[in-house]
Amino acid sequence: MAEDKEATTSSLSQGLAPQDPEDPPKSPPTSPNSSTRKACYAVLQSWVSKKFMTGFVVLFPVAVTFLITWWFIQFVDGFFSPIYESLGVDIFVLILLSPILNCDSVPGLGFITSVLFTFFVGIFASSWLGSTVFWLGEQFIKRMPFVRHLYSASKQVSTAISPDQNTTAFKEVAIIRHPRIGEYAFGFITSSVTLQTDQGEEELCSVYVPTNHLYIGDVFLMSS
Known part of the structure; x- marks a missing residue:
């Protein structure tokens, strides 16, 4: 009996012995299912992130194009509205279209004006007088501190797709x-x-x- 007590005491003392500081504590083993879930989560997160960025890259230029086009149409329409009112164009068109469209404004008038405005600007810029006026305007813009960088970048893009450049x-x-x-x-x-x-x-x-x-x-x- 005494020998059994001594054996039990020695085993308990060995179990309660201080841990060697040089021996790092071992982490509990992870199950294979946990590792698989982490790997699947990482793959899914990477896939979702890539697809989201791809969609953003596709939609961003489309959104910018529509916003700039809409702003341009509204700007030109608002610019020419006083001219329409003085000429009576809005009143004349509304008299003809109001029974059909049942509206107080002319839809698409700003878009038509924008297209015609761009067309006539192209005709004017192709002439000698127009090219001279635009050249003087470019020289003035290139002297402005911040605007000249924006104009130079947009000018390079437009020059690359221009049909009149050599x-x-x-x-x-x-x-x-x-x-x-x-x-x-x-x-x-x-x-x-x-x-x-x-x-x-x-x-x-x-x-x-x-x-x-x-x-x-x-x-x-x-x-x-």
Whole structure:
């Protein structure tokens, strides 16, 4: 009996012995189901985030386009409303359309005005007088501290899609070394710049390389 008590006391003392500080405590083992749930949650979260960002990238330019178009229509319509009232256009059209449409305003009049206004501005800008007036206006805008950056960015985009310009922006394809040695990628030549160096002038080409990522792409300056 005494031996049994001593054995029990020794086992209890061993169980209550202080833990070695160098031996870190072991965390309880996790079940396979818990690890699987965490992995599925991470995959689902990544998938939802990517799809949401893809939808945002698709809808953002559409929303901006509609907002700018609607604002432009309202602006032009409000700008020409006094002219319509002085000429009696609104009254004349309302007399003809009010029995059919049963409305107090003319729907679509602002849109028609915007289209005609843009068309006549294009005719005026194509003439010598119009190009001179717009050139003077550009010189004035380029002297303004903050507005000149916004105008330059929008001007580059409009110049790239303009049917009257002679530039080769986005019309020539180039192959450059990207993203590392031994690999190449296709890009579009957007413009050319002249770099002043100690050896003289060096002509460089701005090459735009589109990517499939969420950001638009990369721009490189390559030697011509």
